[in-house]
Amino acid sequence: MSSLPELKAAVQCQNLTLRTRKKTILDDVSFHIPQGSITGLLGPNGAGKSTLLRLITGLATPDSGSVKIFGDPAGVERLGQLSLLPDRSSLPGWLTVGRWLHFAEGIYPDWDNVKAEQLMGQLSVKRESRISTLSRGEEARLQLLTCLSRKAPLVILDEPFTGVDLISREEIASTVVGEMADGERTFLIATHDIREMELLFDRLILIGDGRIQGIEDVEQLRQSGHSVESRYREVFA
Numbered sequence: 287m288s289s290l291p292e293l294k295a296a297v298q299c300q301n302l303t304l305r306t307r308k309k310t311i312l313d314d315v316s317f318h319i320p321q322g323s324i325t326g327l328l329g330p331n332g333a334g335k336s337t338l339l340r341l342i343t344g345l346a347t348p349d350s351g352s353v354k355i356f357g358d359p360a361g362v363e364r365l366g367q368l369s370l371l372p373d374r375s376s377l378p379g380w381l382t383v384g385r386w387l388h389f390a391e392g393i394y395p396d397w398d399n400v401k402a403e404q405l406m407g408q409l410s411v412k413r414e415s416r417i418s419t420l421s422r423g424e425e426a427r428l429q430l431l432t433c434l435s436r437k438a439p440l441v442i443l444d445e446p447f448t449g450v451d452l453i454s455r456e457e458i459a460s461t462v463v464g465e466m467a468d469g470e471r472t473f474l475i476a477t478h479d480i481r482e483m484e485l486l487f488d489r490l491i492l493i494g495d496g497r498i499q500g501i502e503d504v505e506q507l508r509q510s511g512h513s514v515e516s517r518y519r520e521v522f523a
């Protein structure tokens with residue numbers, strides 16, 4: 287009898303450790319992220335979330351341990367498989383939104399123009415605005431548009447809602463991200479906006495002081511009478 291090939295984890299981190307001279311930023315971090323899941327990476331300021339995402343995307347290397355993306359070692363060779371929204375804006379301020387999107391279409395082979403047009407409406411992004419004149423929330427929307435207009439199978443969002451107002455955060459979480467989470471793509475989202483994202487997550491990785499404090503299946507959490515927020519408070523309060 288032939289068996290189906292086992293799905294490789296979208297992300298597999300094994301014993302990741304990263305130190306500076308003064309402190310240990312990540313300490314023996316291990317977990318895996320199943321394909322098709324939406325995982326929330328949650329933890330207080332300075333916990334190590336952005337650093338961990340940099341290691342996963344291959345933008346930094348650990349002192350020890352390993353990261354695999356769909357079974358292959360992380361690194362610049364994997365950048366085509368993942369779409370990253372970084373924690374700090376890296377958009378060219380001198381371009382208009384329209385020019386930037388044209389440029390993005392040229393640099394990303396997996397760019398989806400139809401999706402980009404659709405997201406412009408959903409995220410209220412105006413083509414003629416110059417990027418340097420955008421408010422923080424408007425720039426966050428453009429970052430999100432850029433990231434979600436690619437077809438990469440792994441989407442990594444580092445604080446996607448910085449500066450975005452409450453009602454828009456809720457709308458964006460439910461319509462934009464919810465709609466794209468089709469069970470095919472894998473999402474890893476570091477955020478402090480737990481309430482707005484609560485219903486989307488199916489897994490949680492809780493990180494504090496550079497160490498994994500918990501890995502949770504959200505369905506099981508709910509069945510045991512917890513919410514994402516109550517679990518977060520339990521672990522970090």
Ligand SMILES: Nc1ncnc2c1ncn2[C@@H]1O[C@H](COP(=O)(O)OP(=O)(O)OP(=O)(O)O)[C@@H](O)[C@H]1O
Nearest residue numbers: 306311329330331332333334335336337338373445
């Ligand atoms: N290049 C670096 N050199 C020295 N320390 C660093 C460096 N990068 C990060 N750190 C430290 O590592 C810790 C984790 O930082 P990181 O940005 O990963 O946290 P975070 O969980 O993303 O925080 P936040 O929620 O505030 O964005 C912090 O104490 C930070 O000061």
